[in-house]
Amino acid sequence: MTVGAGWKDRRVDQSNNSGTPYGGRSREDYERLLLEKVSHEGLRLTLAFAGLFQLTHEMLKYAILDKVRGFYLKGFDDKGLLYDETAYQAQVLGPSTTAGRKANAFRGSFLWLVMHEAITAAEADRLDAIYEHRHELAHELGKFLVDVDHQPNVALFEDAASILRKIHRFWIDVELQAGGFFDPESGDLFDDVDAEEVTPLTLMLLQECVDAITEGIAEPNDE
Numbered sequence: 001m002t003v004g005a006g007w008k009d010r011r012v013d014q015s016n017n018s019g020t021p022y023g024g025r026s027r028e029d030y031e032r033l034l035l036e037k038v039s040h041e042g043l044r045l046t047l048a049f050a051g052l053f054q055l056t057h058e059m060l061k062y063a064i065l066d067k068v069r070g071f072y073l074k075g076f077d078d079k080g081l082l083y084d085e086t087a088y089q090a091q092v093l094g095p096s097t098t099a100g101r102k103a104n105a106f107r108g109s110f111l112w113l114v115m116h117e118a119i120t121a122a123e124a125d126r127l128d129a130i131y132e133h134r135h136e137l138a139h140e141l142g143k144f145l146v147d148v149d150h151q152p153n154v155a156l157f158e159d160a161a162s163i164l165r166k167i168h169r170f171w172i173d174v175e176l177q178a179g180g181f182f183d184p185e186s187g188d189l190f191d192d193v194d195a196e197e198v199t200p201l202t203l204m205l206l207q208e209c210v211d212a213i214t215e216g217i218a219e220p221n222d223e
Helices: 027-037 040-071 085-100 105-115 121-139 141-146 154-178 201-214
Strands: 073-077 080-083 181-183 188-190
Touching (some): 027 040, 027 141, 040 073, 040 085, 040 105, 040 121, 040 141, 040 201, 085 105, 105 121, 121 141, 121 154
Antiparallel strands (some): 073 080, 181 188
16 A cells, blocks of 8 residues: 655654643744644545545455455355354354453454464464554544644554555465455456455455545655
8 A cells, every 4th residue: 555755744742741841842843833733734634644544444354354254255145145154153253262251253263363364364364453553543533633742643543554455365375275266346257366466346446546535745855
């Protein structure tokens, strides 16, 4: 996922000295940062990022939760879809109950992806941080709009996009091994495509959203 330099430059140190006046800054520095944050551009970028992060998280949920569930689909009848519930319970829900925790389909699904080498254990751990930041942006958006010591985490978004791409490549490989990859854009079925060369429509949409947000942001060398 390509993120513009101007966007990346808006990263700040997430640590702060909230117990001291102006967070350990001079009054002048604090005032400058606050005015930048509540400017129309600052508010627009924060709101746009919050929406983009939510979109990326929903894409991850589908690629992790729904796609793993769909792996156990075995057919349908007049009542609806039929799944291999025994295997799903043993291979997905069961492993999520370690350390006395209740069964959790999302946790079990990304552990399943780790077991199948779609993502690493470190990336699975990163998904917890991604979920927590999504929760913050959804339920505590106000502080990101007006508090200079709370900035949207661009690094987490980049990690989310990278993990999403890896998972998509894994599912493309699964489809290829099952007989072929169907490209919904062209309507063609490919059986010899390289998963690395395929860009799913969801990732194309995500990149378009990033481009829409970063368009007009000044790059470091811009006059």
